[in-house]
Amino acid sequence: xxxxxxxxxxxxxxxxxxxxxxxxxxxxxxxxxxxxxxxxxxxxxxxxxxxxxxxxxxxxxxxxxxxxxxxxxxxxxxxxxxxxxxxxxxxxxxxxxxxxxxxxxxxxxxxxxxxxxxxxxxxxxxxxxxxxxxxxxxxxxxxxxxxxxxxxxxxxxxxxxxxxxxxxxxxxxxxxxxxxxxxxxxx
Amino acid sequence: xxxxxxxxxxxxxxxxxxxxxxxxxxxxxxxxxxxxxxxxxxxxxxxxxxxxxxxxxxxxxxxxxxxxxxxxxxxxxxxxxxxxxxxxxxxxxxxxxxxxxxxxxxxxxxxxxxxxxxxxxxxxxxxxxxxxxxxxxxxxxxxxxxxxxxxxxxxxxxxxxxxxxxxxxxxxxxxxxxxxxxxxxxxxxxxxxxxxxxxxxxxxxxxxxxxxxxxxxxxxxxxxxxxxxxxxxxxxxxxxxxxxxxxxxxxxxxxxxxxxx
Ligand code: SF4
Ligand code: SF4
Ligand code: SF4
Numbered sequence: 001x002x003x004x005x006x007x008x009x010x011x012x013x014x015x016x017x018x019x020x021x022x023x024x025x026x027x028x029x030x031x032x033x034x035x036x037x038x039x040x041x042x043x044x045x046x047x048x049x050x051x052x053x054x055x056x057x058x059x060x061x062x063x064x065x066x067x068x069x070x071x072x073x074x075x076x077x078x079x080x081x082x083x084x085x086x087x088x089x090x091x092x093x094x095x096x097x098x099x100x101x102x103x104x105x106x107x108x109x110x111x112x113x114x115x116x117x118x119x120x121x122x123x124x125x126x127x128x129x130x131x132x133x134x135x136x137x138x139x140x141x142x143x144x145x146x147x148x149x150x151x152x153x154x155x156x157x158x159x160x161x162x163x164x165x166x167x168x169x170x171x172x173x174x175x176x177x178x179x180x181x182x183x184x185x186x187x
Numbered sequence: 188x189x190x191x192x193x194x195x196x197x198x199x200x201x202x203x204x205x206x207x208x209x210x211x212x213x214x215x216x217x218x219x220x221x222x223x224x225x226x227x228x229x230x231x232x233x234x235x236x237x238x239x240x241x242x243x244x245x246x247x248x249x250x251x252x253x254x255x256x257x258x259x260x261x262x263x264x265x266x267x268x269x270x271x272x273x274x275x276x277x278x279x280x281x282x283x284x285x286x287x288x289x290x291x292x293x294x295x296x297x298x299x300x301x302x303x304x305x306x307x308x309x310x311x312x313x314x315x316x317x318x319x320x321x322x323x324x325x326x327x328x329x330x331x332x333x334x335x336x337x338x339x340x341x342x343x344x345x346x347x348x349x350x351x352x353x354x355x356x357x358x359x360x361x362x363x364x365x366x367x368x369x370x371x372x373x374x375x376x377x378x379x380x381x382x383x384x385x386x387x388x389x390x391x392x393x394x395x396x397x398x399x400x401x402x403x404x405x406x407x408x409x410x411x412x413x414x415x416x417x418x419x420x421x422x423x424x425x426x427x428x429x430x431x432x433x434x435x436x437x438x439x440x441x442x443x444x445x446x447x448x
Contacts, residue, residue: 079344113317
């Protein structure tokens with residue numbers, strides 16, 4: 001390789017790095033959870049405990065990570081294992097008597113054609129209250145296939161994230177699941 | 188009633204649906220073919236096969252996306268019923284005395300056709316509010332000797348009974364995450380077979396059970412043999428009461444036999 005070529009390569013890398021830092025400083029490069037790596041949503045991890053490091057390791061109080069339900073994927077089930085603790089005793093409505101979320105951050109609403117007599121006949125919308133959710137991942141783990149449909153995943157929220165140079169969650173994440181992306185790809 | 192695990196049959200590729208004929212011959216739908224196990228034959232289908240069923244005259248029906256292919260007992264293709272709308276994704280096929288039933292998972296309904304392929308009516312579509320609630324992508328059902336149709340309605344944790352005309356007669360089953368007599372998870376049972384009773388499979392965790400027609404649990408046939416990530420495990424029961432269950436991850440068929448106690 002000629003000296004000139006080496007110099008040009010170094011300059012190109014430096015220019016690329018500088019452009020990246022400018023984009024990051026402008027909020028155009030952001031951190032996001034890679035759902036296919038996160039233990040809570042990664043397939044073929046049946047039966048393991050939910051990982052809550054996104055809650056405990058984020059520098060922001062209550063974390064910048066939230067559980068997000070993608071409605072187009074959600075089955076709108078009567079017995080949602082992310083909403084109910086499905087191993088709690090069954091109540092008079094034929095439903096589990098306890099909810100799963102420790103912060104009561106998921107609300108449930110019957111939608112469409114509603115049968116007031118029989119809750120099993122209805123579809124439900126599950127709405128996550130982002131003021132209450134701290135991204136603990138419990139509901140994400142229960143929504144995962146094959147128990148659920150995998151519609152709930154953990155996401156970094158950009159109104160909360162301070163875009164650390166090196167995400168503190170990533171330092172602790174056993175799956176290396178936080179990644180930096182251009183913002184249009186991260187939403 | 189008790190069952191013992193007697194055999195594991197290598198699925199010889201991806202497995203979706205299974206069926207047993209009157210002679211105990213086992214058929215499986217998977218990849219783009221029907222496999223006939225004892226004869227070690229593979230009949231190619233023109234699209235990926237999701238379901239297989241054997242009619243009383245010995246013809247073999249393959250459920251696919253947008254169509255049903257009908258073979259004679261030697262594997263010769265006789266007819267193709269194509270209807271992209273009514274046969275969106277055929278995940279189960281069954282028969283009454285005078286009609287052919289196809290579970291269309293794309294539209295979450297059972298379609299009823301006459302023996303020539305003319306559409307007659309829907310079953311389970313929007314009945315009792317939203318009808319078959321199928322978040323798991325598979326419609327499955329069985330038919331008893333009186334032509335009553337037993338459809339898995341996993342979103343309601345029930346097996347529902349319908350007339351061939353589509354009238355909902357009743358159901359067995361309820362949600363319970365602790366008591367094995369109930370169905371657990373978000374949506375179970377996913378699959379059902381009918382013989383001398385009602386046989387069901389569940390996902391997360393995988394479980395196979397037998398009920399009588401009143402809904403009384405007779406046996407938990409198996410739980411821990413299957414891969415934990417299995418779902419939509421098709422089930423068939425032969426005339427001797429042997430129960431065949433698909434492990435969709437291991438691509439194998441587990442066989443269970445009733446034990447006299
Ligand atoms: S730390 Fe990693 S594995 Fe744990 S919840 Fe966050 S993204 Fe998932
Ligand atoms: S991530 Fe945790 S706090 Fe947030 S909705 Fe799910 S269970 Fe509740
Ligand atoms: S970059 Fe900082 S604020 Fe954002 S999620 Fe990671 S630790 Fe939290």
